[in-house]
Amino acid sequence: MSVSRRGFLGLAGGLGAALALPGCAALVREVQTGELLRSTAKLPRPFSVPLPIPPVATRSRRTSDIDFYDITARETEAEILPGVRTRILGYDGIFPGPTIVSRRGRRTVVRHANELTVPMVVHLHGGHTPPESDGFPVDLVFPRGYESPESGHDGRIARGSRQYSYPMRQRAATLWYHDHRMDFTGPQVYRGLAGFHLVHDDEEDALPLPKGDHDVPLMICDRAFDEDGTFLYPSLDPALRTRRGVANAYMEGVLGDVVLVNGAPWPEMEVTATRYRFRILNASNARRYRLALTPKPGSGSPFVQVGSDGGLLAAPHELGTVPIAPAERFDVVIDFSAYPVGSTVTLTNELGDAEGTTQVMRFRVTRKEKDDSRVPAKLSEFEVLRPEQAKVERRFRFGRDDLSQHQMWTINGRLFDPARMDARPRLGQVERWRFVTDLHHPVHLHLDSFQVQRDADNDNGWKDTVDVRPGEVVDVLVRFTDYAGAYVFHCHNLEHEDMAMMAAFETVA
Ligand code: C2O
Ligand code: CU
Ligand code: CU
Numbered sequence: 454m455s456v457s458r459r460g461f462l463g464l465a466g467g468l469g470a471a472l473a474l475p476g477c478a479a480l481v482r483e484v485q486t487g488e489l490l491r492s493t494a495k496l497p498r499p500f501s502v503p504l505p506i507p508p509v510a511t512r513s514r515r516t517s518d519i520d521f522y523d524i525t526a527r528e529t530e531a532e533i534l535p536g537v538r539t540r541i542l543g544y545d546g547i548f549p550g551p552t553i554v555s556r557r558g559r560r561t562v563v564r565h566a567n568e569l570t571v572p573m574v575v576h577l578h579g580g581h582t583p584p585e586s587d588g589f590p591v592d593l594v595f596p597r598g599y600e601s602p603e604s605g606h607d608g609r610i611a612r613g614s615r616q617y618s619y620p621m622r623q624r625a626a627t628l629w630y631h632d633h634r635m636d637f638t639g640p641q642v643y644r645g646l647a648g649f650h651l652v653h654d655d656e657e658d659a660l661p662l663p664k665g666d667h668d669v670p671l672m673i674c675d676r677a678f679d680e681d682g683t684f685l686y687p688s689l690d691p692a693l694r695t696r697r698g699v700a701n702a703y704m705e706g707v708l709g710d711v712v713l714v715n716g717a718p719w720p721e722m723e724v725t726a727t728r729y730r731f732r733i734l735n736a737s738n739a740r741r742y743r744l745a746l747t748p749k750p751g752s753g754s755p756f757v758q759v760g761s762d763g764g765l766l767a768a769p770h771e772l773g774t775v776p777i778a779p780a781e782r783f784d785v786v787i788d789f790s791a792y793p794v795g796s797t798v799t800l801t802n803e804l805g806d807a808e809g810t811t812q813v814m815r816f817r818v819t820r821k822e823k824d825d826s827r828v829p830a831k832l833s834e835f836e837v838l839r840p841e842q843a844k845v846e847r848r849f850r851f852g853r854d855d856l857s858q859h860q861m862w863t864i865n866g867r868l869f870d871p872a873r874m875d876a877r878p879r880l881g882q883v884e885r886w887r888f889v890t891d892l893h894h895p896v897h898l899h900l901d902s903f904q905v906q907r908d909a910d911n912d913n914g915w916k917d918t919v920d921v922r923p924g925e926v927v928d929v930l931v932r933f934t935d936y937a938g939a940y941v942f943h944c945h946n947l948e949h950e951d952m953a954m955m956a957a958f959e960t961v962a
Contacts, residue, residue, distance in 0.1 A: 484804055486893045486946060487706025487739035490685050491807070494678035496711060497535050499719035500797075500815040506669065507649060507715060510551035518559055524551065525566040526573055526646065534711075534718060537682035541645035542569055542632075548716045549672050549736075550630070550648025555621045557654035566614035567594045571693045572601075573641065575615070576633035577650055578780060579762055579902070579917050581623040584938025585609070587899055588617070590635035590955070591871045602695045608871065622935070624833075624915075625657035626764035627670065627732040627782045635871065636697030639707065639738050639947035640688050645716075647672065647736050656833060657765060663730040663786065663826040672716070673777075673813060674736040675709035685709075698952045701859060705892070706739025706948045710809045712802070721815045725822035726790045730759065733785060735777040738947040741893075741920070743803040744775040744813065750791030757828050760784030763902030763915025765833035774803060776911050778895040778920035780945035786828050792818050835915070838904045838930040843885035847876055851894045851921065851944060851954060862944065862954035869955035874939065876958035883932045890921045894949065899940040900960065903931035918945055933960045 513523045529546040530538045544550025544565075555561045565575045572595050576588030585592075591608030594615045595601070632638055632646035649670045662668070677685040687703045690696035699707060711718050735742060746755040754771035762782050775783050792798055798816045805811030854863045861868055864875070878884050886903070888896050895918050902915035906928040911920055921927050943955035 485706070485708060485739070485741060485806055487708040487948070488703045489708045489710060489807055490677035490687070490703070491710050492678040492685065493680045494534055494537060494682060496678075496809065497718055499812055500721040502535060502717045502720050504720040504722035504814060505715045505717050507547070507549045507552045507672075510553045520555065520559060520561050522553060522561070522563045523566070524563055525568055527568045528570070531645075531716070533713065533716060534678060534682060537678070539678065539682040539684060541684075542641060543645045544630075544648050548645030548647070550646070552649040552651060552670065553630070555619070555650065555652045557621055557623065557625060557652055559621060561619045561621055562616060563619070564614050564616045565594060567596045569596055571596070571637070571641070572599065572634055573646065574633040574635070575617055575630055576899075577617070577619060577628055577630045578897075579626055579628035580619055580650070581901060581935065582619055583936045584940060586617040586619060587940060588633040589871070589939055590633050590638075590941060593634065621652060623652060624764035625654040626652050626762070627734065627760065627784060628652060629672070629734055629736065631736070635869075636951050637693050639699070639951045640686050640693055642736070642947055643676065643686050643707070643738055644684055649732070649734070651732070660829060660832065661825065661827050662759060663728045667727065667826065668730045668732070669722075670732045670734070671714055672734045672736045673742065674713050674738075675740045675810060676711050676713055677709035678711060699948055704860065704948060704952060706946050708740050708806070710807045712810055712813050714814045719809075719812055719814055721817055723819045724789050724816045725820055726792065726794055726818050727822050727824035728786050728788045728790070728826045728828075730784060730786050732760075733775065733777060733783045735779050735781055737779050739779060740810070741776070741778045741804055742813070744777065745773070745801050745803055746787070747799045747801045750788070752791055753788060756785040756787060758783055758785050758913060759828060759832055761914040762917045766914040767833055767835065768831055769828050770913050772910060778911065778918065778945075779947070780895055780897055780918040781911060781920065789816065789818050790824065794818055794820055838883055838932065840885060840906060840928070840930065842883040843930060844882050845878065845884040846887065847884065848887045848889065849956070850889045851896065852891050862949040862952045864954060864956045867956070868953035869943070869957075871957055873957060874959040875956040877961050878933050878958060880933055880935065880937060880960050880962055883930055886929050886931060888919065888921045888927050888929070890923060890925055893920070893923050894954070895920045895945040896942065897945045898931060898942040900936065901931055901933050903929040905929050936960065937962045
């Protein structure tokens, strides 16, 4: 059921093509944007490996108000499929990378060293970060001794390592860090450069939500494996040096047939018959999921959403399913007391397009346990932005255009150019940004979260990524604050991003 290039053959690119599509093709397009890569490796039985929890990063030192970390990106081998070795690019050599845990108002400083063979850029997704630490796509960190095959696009180059400084003047939220190297983010994230970064604060601590080992991050992503365990990815330049992008057949996105949770294929987690909070992140390059519990609980709704990209919701929101696009986060509570001890509950995906992608992971309810947690009727208080507040309106069309020999992804008909600023929002002012699309694009803004003017299950609370559906017009209200400088916004389908669906903007005081 994946959307494929086939639907585009014989049609001109861009918005015109989208308008010419018959209704049924548009329906298919709602499901997946991308082309399925099939594994040739021998795949394990689902639910045969335990769910790993990424280790919490250890602080290298601290002062009264700063926590310091040192993380080194390395190429290593990991056993992802049982008995098979996969070469990965990993922060500290692991995938997912170590989880960084920060406190609101305490600065976190991370020295990211690059021992890979390719340049990297580290971005804290959802971070309210000054420009020099945000991971602008050309602020490359070269490995020591690296000779750039081309220059011209280089920004602030660091050699060997770069120190990223995060003030953490932001609400408690589930953030993540990942590679953001211009033109090569897709393959570098796919090979493993992604990790969680959690921010806590007093408001969240005071709530009786599940805590400790009942507060579990789940990074969901899809991959395909070659016979020898190698990640399959259709890069035009497998060495990731000069030529960006993927083979034409995959330009709509790369979809794998294996679902990993925290780096393990279809894992199983033992739970007690109590409430758990899951911080669900879709770290897939292109795949969307609609997560469901099978069987459904005997009573109550399967999921109670308590947070989204930008932290806690104002009030809990019951969800029958969790629709999650690339880069989005859903903090949900699942109450396993609704299931008999001894039962298993599968986290399924209603948008699966291949056998392996209809299932995500499984929970096994092992025993009863005292549960002091609950989901309070009120979670948080924050300002609700109103459309009348918007002083400036901007419109961005996410499309496909024939600009060079092959098709590329564009915003307002233009390819990403890190030197060109496509908007200059004034700090402190509310703006309305209108996103218009042909295909399905998860649109992400750096620097600040926004509020979506649409009534959909994925739009609750503060968001930094909005899944704009085919042919849709979606408004978001955003107020950039604190930091003046250059940032980007882009489609978070990483193949679209690498093939130029990104734009820079400069916040001005
Ligand atoms: Cu998660 Cu600009 O990225
Ligand atoms: Cu981001
Ligand atoms: Cu896109």
